Amino acid sequence: xxxxxxxxxxxxxxxxxxxxxxxxxxxxxxxxxxxxxxxxxxxxxxxxxxxxxxxxxxxxxxxxxxxxxxxxxxxxxxxxxxxxxxxxxxxxxxxxxxxxxxxxxxxxxxxxxxxxxxxxxxxxxxxxxxxxxxxxxxxxxxxxxxxxxxxxxxxxxxxxxxxxxxxxxxxxxxxxxxxxxxxxxxxxxxxxxxxxxxxxxxxxxxxxxxxxxxxxxxxxxxxxxxxxxxxxxxxxxxxxxxxxxxxxxxx
Amino acid sequence: xxxxxxxxxxxxxxxxxxxxxxxxxxxxxxxxxxxxxxxxxxxxxxxxxxxxxxxxxxxxxxxxxxxxxxxxxxxxxxxxxxxxxxxxxxxxxxxxxxxxxxxxxxxxxxxxxxxxxxxxxxxxxxxxxxxxxxxxxxxxxxxxxxxxxxxxxxxxxxxxxxxxxxxxxxxxxxxxxxxxxxxxxxxxxxxxxxxxxxxxxxxxxxxxxxxxxxxxxxxxxxxxxxxxxxxxxxxxxxxxxxxxxxxxxxxxxxxxxxxxxxxxxxxxxxxxxxxxxxxxxxxxxxxxxxxxxxxxxxxxxxxxxxxxxxxxxxxxxxxxxxxxxxxxxxxxxxxxxxxxxxxxxxxxxxxxxxxxxxxxxxxxxxxxxxxxxxxxxxxxxxxxxxxxxxxxxxxxxxxxxxxxxxxxxxxxxxxxxxxxxxxxxxxxxxxxxxxxxxxxxxxxxxxxxxxxxxxxxxxxxxxxxxxxxxxxxxxxxxxxxxxxxxxxxxxxxxxxxxxxxxxxxxxxxxxxxxxxxxxxxxxxxxxxxxxxxxxxxxxxxxxxxxxxxxxxxxxxxxxxxxxxxxxxxxxxxxxxxxxxxxxxxxxxxxxxxxxxxxxxxxxxxxxxxxxxxxxxxxxxxxxxxxxxxxxxxxxxxxxxxx
Numbered sequence: 001x002x003x004x005x006x007x008x009x010x011x012x013x014x015x016x017x018x019x020x021x022x023x024x025x026x027x028x029x030x031x032x033x034x035x036x037x038x039x040x041x042x043x044x045x046x047x048x049x050x051x052x053x054x055x056x057x058x059x060x061x062x063x064x065x066x067x068x069x070x071x072x073x074x075x076x077x078x079x080x081x082x083x084x085x086x087x088x089x090x091x092x093x094x095x096x097x098x099x100x101x102x103x104x105x106x107x108x109x110x111x112x113x114x115x116x117x118x119x120x121x122x123x124x125x126x127x128x129x130x131x132x133x134x135x136x137x138x139x140x141x142x143x144x145x146x147x148x149x150x151x152x153x154x155x156x157x158x159x160x161x162x163x164x165x166x167x168x169x170x171x172x173x174x175x176x177x178x179x180x181x182x183x184x185x186x187x188x189x190x191x192x193x194x195x196x197x198x199x200x201x202x203x204x205x206x207x208x209x210x211x212x213x214x215x216x217x218x219x220x221x222x223x224x225x226x227x228x229x230x231x232x233x234x235x236x237x238x239x240x241x242x243x244x245x246x247x248x249x250x251x
Numbered sequence: 252x253x254x255x256x257x258x259x260x261x262x263x264x265x266x267x268x269x270x271x272x273x274x275x276x277x278x279x280x281x282x283x284x285x286x287x288x289x290x291x292x293x294x295x296x297x298x299x300x301x302x303x304x305x306x307x308x309x310x311x312x313x314x315x316x317x318x319x320x321x322x323x324x325x326x327x328x329x330x331x332x333x334x335x336x337x338x339x340x341x342x343x344x345x346x347x348x349x350x351x352x353x354x355x356x357x358x359x360x361x362x363x364x365x366x367x368x369x370x371x372x373x374x375x376x377x378x379x380x381x382x383x384x385x386x387x388x389x390x391x392x393x394x395x396x397x398x399x400x401x402x403x404x405x406x407x408x409x410x411x412x413x414x415x416x417x418x419x420x421x422x423x424x425x426x427x428x429x430x431x432x433x434x435x436x437x438x439x440x441x442x443x444x445x446x447x448x449x450x451x452x453x454x455x456x457x458x459x460x461x462x463x464x465x466x467x468x469x470x471x472x473x474x475x476x477x478x479x480x481x482x483x484x485x486x487x488x489x490x491x492x493x494x495x496x497x498x499x500x501x502x503x504x505x506x507x508x509x510x511x512x513x514x515x516x517x518x519x520x521x522x523x524x525x526x527x528x529x530x531x532x533x534x535x536x537x538x539x540x541x542x543x544x545x546x547x548x549x550x551x552x553x554x555x556x557x558x559x560x561x562x563x564x565x566x567x568x569x570x571x572x573x574x575x576x577x578x579x580x581x582x583x584x585x586x587x588x589x590x591x592x593x594x595x596x597x598x599x600x601x602x603x604x605x606x607x608x609x610x611x612x613x614x615x616x617x618x619x620x621x622x623x624x625x626x627x628x629x630x631x632x633x634x635x636x637x638x639x640x641x642x643x644x645x646x647x648x649x650x651x652x653x654x655x656x657x658x659x660x661x662x663x664x665x666x667x668x669x670x671x672x673x674x675x676x677x678x679x680x681x682x683x684x685x686x687x688x689x690x691x692x693x694x695x696x697x698x699x700x701x702x703x704x705x706x707x708x709x710x711x712x713x714x715x716x717x718x719x720x721x722x723x724x725x726x727x728x729x730x731x732x733x734x735x736x737x738x739x740x741x742x743x744x745x746x747x748x749x750x751x752x753x754x755x756x757x758x759x760x761x762x763x764x765x766x767x768x769x770x771x772x773x774x775x776x777x778x779x780x781x782x783x784x785x786x787x788x789x790x791x792x793x794x795x796x797x798x799x800x801x802x803x804x805x806x807x808x809x810x811x812x813x814x815x816x817x818x819x820x821x822x823x824x825x826x827x828x829x830x831x832x833x834x835x836x837x838x839x840x841x842x843x844x845x846x847x848x849x850x851x852x853x854x855x856x857x858x859x860x861x862x863x864x865x866x867x868x869x870x871x872x873x874x875x876x877x878x879x880x881x882x883x884x885x886x887x888x889x890x891x892x893x
Contacts, residue, residue, distance in 0.1 A: 017804065035524045035637075044527055047755065050799055050808065053748045058805050060317060062490040064530045067415055068321045086634070094637055115461050116805040123438065126318050130430040134423035135382045139302040139700045140373070142380035146337060149391025159384040159409060162416060166320055195382040 005031045006093065009101040010045065012057055018113050018121075024103070034094035038081060039064060039071060041093055059118040066090040066230065069165030072172070073118045074105040079169035079228040087167065087230040107172035111179070111215045122168045124214040125182055131210035132203040133186040135195045148194050161188040163231045170225035170233075176217030181225040183211045184241035185233050191244050201248035208245050252507055252865045254878045257661040258362040263884045264344075267366045270662070274705055275712025282307030285711050288455055288470040289313070290442045290497050292425065293322035294418055294692060295675025296476030298699025301424035304433035306704055311468055312425070313437045313457060315492055320422045323478060323490040324695060327414025328535050329398055330406035331378075331692040333371040338395050342403040344368045349885060350401060351690060355655070355683020356837040356853060357887035358510070358861070360880060362662060363680045370701040371693050375407055377700055381420040385409050399536065399581075399688025406689045411535065411627055417692055421699070440466070441810065442497045443733040445473065445504050445671065446725050452501075452671035453719050456729045458737075460810065463803040465730050467721040472670045472707055475501060476699070479654035479676040481514065483818045483825065484770075485755075485762025487651035488520060488533045494814040495821045498658050498677050502821075506666040507863040507876065509659035509679035511821070512829035515686055515838050516771045518584035520650035521635055522604035526759075531650035532635060534628055536688065539577045539584070541612035541621065542645065544568050546605050550595030556606055556644050567591060580890075582685060582838045582851075585649035586771050592648075599646045608644035649771065653691060655682040655837070656828070659863045659878070663706040664698060667863075669714065672706060674698035679861065684837020737802045740812050744798050751797035754811045760788050761819060769822075769829050774842040778830040785826065789819045824864045824873050831875060834858045855887055 007030045015022030029048070032041055039061050046056035061071040066087040073088055075081035081091045096102065104118065112120040162185070170181040187204055190196030196203070219238050226235045259270040277285065286309040289300045297319060300312040314322065334347040348368040352359055375393070379385065385407050386394040398406040409416040428434040437457070444456040446467065454469035480495035481487035502508045519534045545564045552559065567587060569576045579587075588605045591597065598604050613621050618641060622629065629640045636646070658666050658673040660680055665672050675695040682690065743751065768781035792815065800806040835844045835851035836858065844852045861878040 033525055033527065036527055037529075037635075040527050040529050043529055043755070047753055050753050050797060051748050053799065055799055056808060058807055062316060062321055062492050063323060063326045064491060065326055065532050067326050067412065068316075068323070068490065069318075070316060070321050090634055092635065092637070119805060122317060126320070126426065126429075126436075126438075129320075129423065130426040134427045135380065136427060137377075137380045137424075138305040139298070139377060139424070139704075142373075142376040145335070145375045145379040145385075146392050148379075150387050151391050152387040152389050152394075155384050155387040158382075159386075159416075162384050162409075162419065163412060165415075166318065189384065190382050193382050193384065195380060 004034050006034060006096060006098045006100070008032055008096065011101065011103045012117070013105045014057070014117055015114050017116055022114065032093055034092070036093045037064070037089055038075070038091040038093065039089045057118065058116045061089060064089040067165060069167040072107055072167045072169055074107060074172060076103050079107060079172045080230055085230055085232045087165070107168050109168070109171045109177040109216070111177065112168060112171065120168075124216070125166055125168060125179065127214060128179065128183055128207055128210045129186060132199070132206035133190070135190065136199060150193060154192055158189045158192040161185040161192070161233065161237050164233055165231060167230065169228045169230065171216065173224040173228045174217065175222055175224065176220060178219050178225070179211050179214070179216040180219045180238045180241065181229065181233055181235065183207050184237035187244055188237040188240045191240065200244065204241065204244035204248040208241070252667055252863070252874075252876050254507065254659065254667070254863055254876055255661060256360060256878060257663060258360065259662065263361060263365050266362050267369055271705055274709035277708045277712050279307055283309060285309065286311060286470040287707060288468060288473045289476060290455065290474065291322065291476035291478060291675070292319035292422070293324035293476060293478055293675060294421055294695030295699040296322070296474070297418065297421035297425045298696050299474055299476060299674060299703045300434050301421060301428050302700055302704050303707060304428035304431070308707070310428070310434045311437065311470060312434050313440045313442060315439065315441045315460065317438055319425055319436060319438065320419060322418065323493055324418045324692065325415045326490070327692055328411045328533070329537070330396065330408035330413045330689045331374065331417060331696075332398070332405050332687070332689045333375045333407060333693065334368050334405060335372050335375060337393060338404040340403045342405050346403065347371060347405065351681065351687060352683065352885055353888070354687040355685050356890070357683065357855070357859065357882065358513075358836060358880065359681055359683035361882060361884055366702070367681050367694060367697050370697045373701055374693060374696045378417055378420050381423060383409065383416045383420045401687070414692060417696065421696070442477075443500070443813070444729045445501050446729045447504055447668065448719050448723055448725050449717075451669045451714070451716065454721060454726060456726070456733050458733070461805050463801070463806065465733055467726040467730055469719050469721045469723070469726065471711060471716055472672065474672045474674060474703060475658065475677050476675045477677045479657070480818070480821060481651045481654050483761070483822055484651045484765050485758045486523065486528060486531050488517065488531050491530060494817065496814050496817045498673070499817040499821050501658060501666065501668065501671060503866050504668060505866070506668045506671060507659035507865055508656070508824055509861050509863045510656035510684070510828065511825045511864065512769065512832060512839070513655035513684050513837060514651055515581065515653040515655060516585045516649045517652035518581050518588060518649050519607065519647045521632065522599055522646050522648035523601055532631075533650065533652060534632060534647065536581065538607060538625060538628060538645070541624065542577065542607040542609050543611060544577050544584070544588070544605055544607055546591045546596040546598060556598070556608070565596070582771065586840055588647070588649055589771060604646035604648045606644035607647045609640055610644070613641065653686055655679065655684060655686055659861065663709060664702060665706060665710065670710065672703060674703055684839070736813070736816070737809070739793075740796070740798055740809065740816065741802055743794070743796055748797040748799075752791065752795050754796060754798065754808055754815055757788065757792045757796060758811070758815050758818070761815070761822060764788065765822060765825065769826050771838065772840040772842055773829050775830065778826055781826045782823070782830065785822055792816065792819055827873060828862055828864065831862060832858055850891070853889060859887070
């Protein structure tokens with residue numbers, strides 16, 4: 001572990017609330033340890049702003065270990081920054097250089113209104129899940145866990161899709177503002193498993209309809225979503241969703 | 252304060268059955284007339300909300316995050332225990348019960364722990380039915396692994412993301428109920444106060460995190476599922492927003508707080524690397540299966556690990572505990588690491604770390620085998636530290652991880668306030684003085700899916716309540732109090748930031764005080780010192796904290812300040828409780844209570860009880876009550892790892 005310090009120039013999107021017109025503001029940060037995470041760097045900035053009597057930058061974050069999906073911003077045009085398969089909280093400052101200018105913006109999408117600074121409203125993703133991202137089973141009365149064998153490869157494929165953390169980076173990076181990687185991942189997880197079969201068609205229809213209703217766009221195979229996904233979720237899940245949707249519509 | 256455990260009659264294995272038979276029920280048609288508030292959407296809160304809504308109650312659920320899918324249950328890596336005995340290796344409900352109560356060093360209630368083991372099997376069935384993609388064997392059956400020193404393979408897992416998958420399962424069930432309208436979901440709302448009417452929990456005051464608006468909500472019962480208080484130490488493995496506020500507000504309204512000094516400190520975390528550090532990251536303790544823990548024999552040795560010859564390395568766990576070696580339990584490993592660092596033998600830039608070395612395992616099994624076992628952990632470690640564990644030893648250090656203490660609850664998971672329930676990590680119920688690996692997920696889901704429904708029906712079915720809505724004067728009073736607290740916090744910022752401290756600066760000071768004196772090894776002198784120093788930090792906070800902005804907007808400094816204010820008050824009973832428990836047990840070594848070999852000495856004659864603290868107003872000293880623990884089915888034994 002070799003620790004060095006760098007100086008940075010930050011251009012951060014500042015917006016007072018959802019109605020205000022936002023703009024970029026420039027901040028200088030000196031002596032940033034390269035062992036810091038990106039969010040710790042923002043903590044340092046906020047402590048500095050607080051001591052100066054200015055308003056700290058609002059940003060969402062919680063677990064800081066790359067799994068809750070709460071954090072996220074666009075760094076120099078890339079959602080979650082330049083490291084592949086890494087959330088913003090797991091991005092470390094050693095990936096930046098002395099004197100770098102970092103442009104930091106919220107995840108932008110018609111379906112993600114900005115609350116303040118880097119904090120956005122991603123509740124549209126919750127509403128897609130509410131439309132059908134579940135198996136309709138009540139608590140109790142379920143069969144023994146081993147009563148339906150599931151091939152290991154199928155369980156792993158389902159798990160690949162299920163590892164989505166719902167951060168919304170896929171939406172922010174898509175030129176069409178599509179949420180198809182997110183929606184496709186949940187539809188795939190359940191359509192691959194025997195538990196998901198009874199509601200397979202209704203689920204695909206309902207989730208795709210909800211996705212459209214929320215104002216998300218459609219996939220044109222740009223693959224930007226896959227490139228920024230912190231969990232490496234493949235666009236095969238979008239193909240699977242499309243097949244599920246077509247089958248649900250015609251058969 | 253009366254502590255009635257309400258443990259049902261009958262033999263241990265029949266208590267839960269008897270209880271369900273004798274408990275009152277609410278007719279399905281009448282359930283819709285009852286509303287229930289659930290705070291928190293981790294495993295316990297999400298599963299309880301979904302289950303109660305399925306049963307027909309009107310549920311109002313609250314979380315501070317932007318979505319109910321984010322709670323910190325999501326970060327649990329290892330797995331979930333159940334007594335399925337799918338591996339045919341001798342597991343049973345009785346064995347899971349015994350392991351859990353023994354792991355807790357005989358400081359939990361037999362009947363609660365037995366019930367936990369009983370419903371553990373239902374949890375697995377439930378999660379499988381929801382489509383949780385658990386790991387499978389090639390033949391398609393569920394896979395298990397051995398975890399946390401258990402002698403049977405009873406841990407179910409989904410890669411290293413078991414908590415995530417179980418939480419998303421509960422979240423999906425909750426989402427389904429939000430869709431039906433049976434759950435009204437309130438995100439980004441923080442519970443600021445509990446409202447009592449006629450001595451019963453009837454509602455809450457919340458603050459909308461986006462607008463700052465204070466709101467009141469009424470119900471026939473309130474369930475807290477608000478997690479643990481590990482962030483009292485500032486640095487912990489908890490999520491940044493995890494806090495004690497809801498539990499502490501309830502405590503101040505009359506809910507007893509049990510065993511607040513029982514905090515689990517996990518031995519294998521990535522060490523602190525600077526004062527800017529915001530949280531600590533846990534590495535699965537499975538690493539100790541193949542890693543060897545060592546420090547240089549000479550204090551202050553700054554050579555790189557590779558340049559330190561074998562005979563100048565101290566493999567202290569192996570020499571001190573030849574039987575268990577590097578696999579000693581969490582508390583023993585943590586305590587010894589701190590001891591080595593206190594002696595000046597710590598490594599790394601901060602000297603607060605010990606080595607965990609895979610060199611021998613790699614030369615024995617080959618890189619490929621080691622990577623297959625720990626590849627993702629090595630990757631995570633390298634991402635954070637920029638050091639490759641295949642090339643040089645990892646550095647690890649203990650960190651605050653889980654709090655066994657919490658709100659006191661009876662067998663029904665009801666606190667000492669009628670109508671207020673506490674589930675998951677925020678109650679004290681099942682883990683005694685130490686929690687076993689893969690048991691937190693089990694308890695959260697047991698409480699939420701399978702226990703709270705019976706308790707709620709029993710309470711509502713046997714309690715006559717007047718209709719109360721949020722126009723009741725108790726609600727407006729509570730709201731005024733909350734507003735007063737917020738105004739008081741913001742008072743300090745009128746004169747600007749000069750000479751003031753930020754919220755985090757004061758929080759770090761509190762954290763250090765607790766870590767130094769109320770951590771894994773404690774003594775009377777240190778605890779008394781902490782107790783004398785605490786008021787100065789509290790005073791500094793109330794007189795000298797600077798919180799920018801106003802209360803009527805998204806103000807993250809204000810949120811943190813409110814939570815710190817409660818941690819500062821809560822710390823007092825943590826320290827008092829540690830001072831009062833003059834025995835070593837579970838996670839903690841009380842330095843005055845050691846065997847001749849310097850091992851933890853439990854004192855069953857003096858401390859086989861749950862210590863429950865009662866709030867006595869702002870100026871009164873907290874009052875201690877005791878619930879004696881009766882062991883009718885197991886005989887408390889002393890641990891020995893020599």
